[in-house]
Amino acid sequence: MVSVDAILLAGGRGSRVDGAVKPLFEVGGSTLLAAAVDAVRAAEARRVVVVAPVLDASLDVEWVREDPPFGGPVAAVVAALSTVDADDVYVVACDLAAPAAAVRRLTDPLPPGADGACLDDGRRQWLIGRYRTAALRAAASGLADGGRDASMRALLGALVITPLAASDTVTRDVDTWDDLRRARGGAMTENRTLPSEALNDWSAALAERFGLAEGDIPISLVLDLARDVANGVARPAAPLSAFVAGLVAGRAGGSPADTEAAVAAVVEMARGWEHR
CATH class of the missing domain: 3.90.550.10 (Spore Coat Polysaccharide Biosynthesis Protein SpsA; Chain A)
Known part of the structure; x- marks a missing residue:
């Protein structure tokens, strides 16, 4: 041997x-x-x-x-x-x-x-x-x-x-920041097991339980936030960032526009995090 x-x-x-x-x-x-x-x-x-x-x-x-x-x-x-x-x-x-x-x-x-x-x-x-x-x-x-x-x-x-x-x-190796982003994106794709449409039933149940209107839970927007934060910062930062975006949007008034603005602000931070 x-x-x-x-x-x-x-x-x-x-x-x-x-x-x-x-x-x-x-x-x-x-x-x-x-x-x-x-x-x-x-x-x-x-x-x-x-x-x-x-x-x-x-x-x-x-x-x-x-x-x-x-x-x-x-x-x-x-x-x-x-x-x-x-x-x-x-x-x-x-x-x-x-x-x-x-x-x-x-x-x-x-x-x-x-x-x-x-x-x-x-x-x-x-x-x-x-x-x-x-x-x-x-x-x-x-x-x-x-x-x-x-x-x-x-x-x-x-x-x-x-x-x-x-x-x-x-x-393939990780020589540059672009290589790192590609590697992280590939890892997320390999590890992802649920398409966004599979969350529709859960989203509807949440809306019914908490008296939310249709459209109050922007699934794609939240998933995109999670992806960008996981790629730019770290995977455990994604749920934390989603919580913070929701908190900020709620304090701003809770409208769809408030949610989009809060998510955009978090994503902007995440994309620049590696180069801080």
């Missing part, structure tokens, strides 16, 4: 998101980092090593740091190699939008004669791979300065790496 550990890369600068800590971005109710940890655990990784400062002390992982920090992904892999001891090791970047789907493609044993395998969506995705630990160590031993600022090709180019075809949906 081949044993597997995991090296998760989570210590980048986040320069394209204004220095924000990308692994702590929440998508689908989990941070990207926690989702990556769950993905490699589900793929039977025994030991999970995260190369980063301690970002979430609640995670059952080991933390290491390349020296000096921000030396690039190769330096991060080299820093973690002394901590892993399994036959193979997953190497996964913690900015993947859907790490579970990506890591599942790596769970098959490596082919005989191969030093590793990585996903390929038309381009080799070195940072979504499974490699023989001994081969990585041998390749790393030939790098100067602990691999600082080296390319992944410099580390892996001389190894026999099997490409695993994958769609760009599986390999």
Whole structure:
């Protein structure tokens, strides 16, 4: 039985998101980092090593740091190699939008004669791979300065790496604020189980119970508010924001126009929240 550990890369600068800590971005109710940890655990990784400062002390992982920090992904892999001891090791970047789907493609044993395998969506995705630990160590031993600022090709180019075809949906990562919005929108679509029309009966029951008129409960408006707040702030903020919008609208008079104005104000805040 081949044993597997995991090296998760989570210590980048986040320069394209204004220095924000990308692994702590929440998508689908989990941070990207926690989702990556769950993905490699589900793929039977025994030991999970995260190369980063301690970002979430609640995670059952080991933390290491390349020296000096921000030396690039190769330096991060080299820093973690002394901590892993399994036959193979997953190497996964913690900015993947859907790490579970990506890591599942790596769970098959490596082919005989191969030093590793990585996903390929038309381009080799070195940072979504499974490699023989001994081969990585041998390749790393030939790098100067602990691999600082080296390319992944410099580390892996001389190894026999099997490409695993994958769609760009599986390999998509979160590099920019637009990427984050798209990832969150996709997660909401995947998790949504009720179409708005399914709420009509519940809305009618609420209206009857509280003496509301038809049209007093703007279902689409409220759902759109929840979507925008969940995408721009966090999913738990959506029901809270809906409550606040209703409170503000009620205090303003409670007309449909008051409701629309309150919802618009909350949505405007949510859309600018990530850039505050």
